[in-house]
Amino acid sequence: MKTHIISLAIGLAAGCLGGLIGVGGGIIMIPLMVGILKLSQHQAPGTSLLALVFTGLGGALAYGLHGEVSLPAAAVLAFSAMMTARAGAHYAHALPGWRLRKAFGGFLIGCAVLFAFKPYLPAVGPHDSLFLNFFLFLTTGLVTGFLSGMMGVGGGVIMIPAMVLLAGFGQHEAQGTALAVMIPVGLTGALTHHRLGNVAKRHLPGLVCGILLGAVAGGNLANLLAEAPLGMTFMVVIAIMGFRYLKSTPPVAGDRADS
Numbered sequence: 383m384k385t386h387i388i389s390l391a392i393g394l395a396a397g398c399l400g401g402l403i404g405v406g407g408g409i410i411m412i413p414l415m416v417g418i419l420k421l422s423q424h425q426a427p428g429t430s431l432l433a434l435v436f437t438g439l440g441g442a443l444a445y446g447l448h449g450e451v452s453l454p455a456a457a458v459l460a461f462s463a464m465m466t467a468r469a470g471a472h473y474a475h476a477l478p479g480w481r482l483r484k485a486f487g488g489f490l491i492g493c494a495v496l497f498a499f500k501p502y503l504p505a506v507g508p509h510d511s512l513f514l515n516f517f518l519f520l521t522t523g524l525v526t527g528f529l530s531g532m533m534g535v536g537g538g539v540i541m542i543p544a545m546v547l548l549a550g551f552g553q554h555e556a557q558g559t560a561l562a563v564m565i566p567v568g569l570t571g572a573l574t575h576h577r578l579g580n581v582a583k584r585h586l587p588g589l590v591c592g593i594l595l596g597a598v599a600g601g602n603l604a605n606l607l608a609e610a611p612l613g614m615t616f617m618v619v620i621a622i623m624g625f626r627y628l629k630s631t632p633p634v635a636g637d638r639a640d641s
Contacts, residue, residue: 386588388418393433393592400437400593401444401600403616404542404557407437407593408535409490409623421582423483427474427533428575429582431568433589434535437597438564444601445558452555455519456562459541462523463530463567470531471574480630486533487627493539494621496547515549526563531571537564539620546613553609553616561601 392414396407408430415426445451522544526537538560545556575581604612 385419385585389585389588390592392418393589393594394596395592396433396589397437397440397593397596397598398600398603399596399619400434400538400561401441401597401602402604403538403600403612403619404441404560404604405535405538405616405620407434407597408533409539409620411589412535413623413626415582415585419582419585421585423480424475424580425582427535428471428572428578428580429585429589430535431471431530431575432572432581433586433593435565435568435572436590436593438561438568440594440597441561441601442558442565444598445554445561445605448554448558448605450552450554450558450605451562452551452559453562455515455545455549455551456559458516458519459523459526459559459563460566462520463527463537463563464570466524466527467531467567467571468574470528470533471571471578471580472531473528474532475575475578475580483627483630486535487624487630489529489533490539490620490624491628492624493543494617494624496543498617518544518548523563527567527570530564530567531574537567542616553613554605557604557612557616558601561597 392411396411399405399410400407408427411430411433412426415421415429416423421429442451522541526540529535529540530537538557541560541563542556545551545559546553572581
């Protein structure tokens with residue numbers, strides 16, 4: 383019972399954050415599952431990917447009701463991301479856990495820096511024509527799928543900067559679209575992790591219930607906020623988590639190999 387309550391609390395936290403800033407919640411779930419639930423660094427991403435399918439469901443529903451999901455962009459992003467998600471999962475399975483954390487940290491900090499310099503970047507035009515942005519979405523999806531399968535995250539930290547900085551999306555629409563993409567991409571990566579034995583099924587009931595409730599609440603809250611504070615919240619959260627992961631070091635003698 384205690385384990386289910388802890389899993390529920392982790393799911394609520396991840397779902398709220400995911401719905402609020404348009405990410406899958408893996409940046410919250412993974413460190414908590416490793417630190418509190420004592421999952422390995424390989425089990426945590428696999429379990430996270432399956433759980434974040436429900437972050438996408440709840441969050442995309444909340445954003446969709448406000449008209450903040452671009453279905454054409456989501457379709458291209460999801461299609462290309464699903465092509466590389468399995469490869470990312472297999473690559474993660476072969477890496478030491480501390481290397482996964484360090485790589486994840488560097489990636490998050492890079493995204494935060496891009497957002498910090500957004501006001502100084504050249505303005506982009508409207509995104510009305512899918513044809514003009516097709517190759518941008520296709521490339522972004524390929525990168526998203528691989529890193530999602532590798533890191534156990536939904537890929538919002540990749541897709542949202544690309545849509546906002548390069549395709550002219552508003553923060554709300556970018557987040558809603560990213561959440562919709564997480565549903566098929568997360569499922570693809572999670573199934574691969576499941577075959578590799580990297581999904582802790584016993585924690586899923588609590589995680590899923592918490593995530594569904596939190597994602598709907600976070601998504602509705604996000605639509606009450608203006609673009610600027612929402613974007614700033616996204617930048618600060620990923621920067622903090624990036625520095626946390628970047629400090630990862632190789633395990634000392636006697637520690638678990640995947641720690």
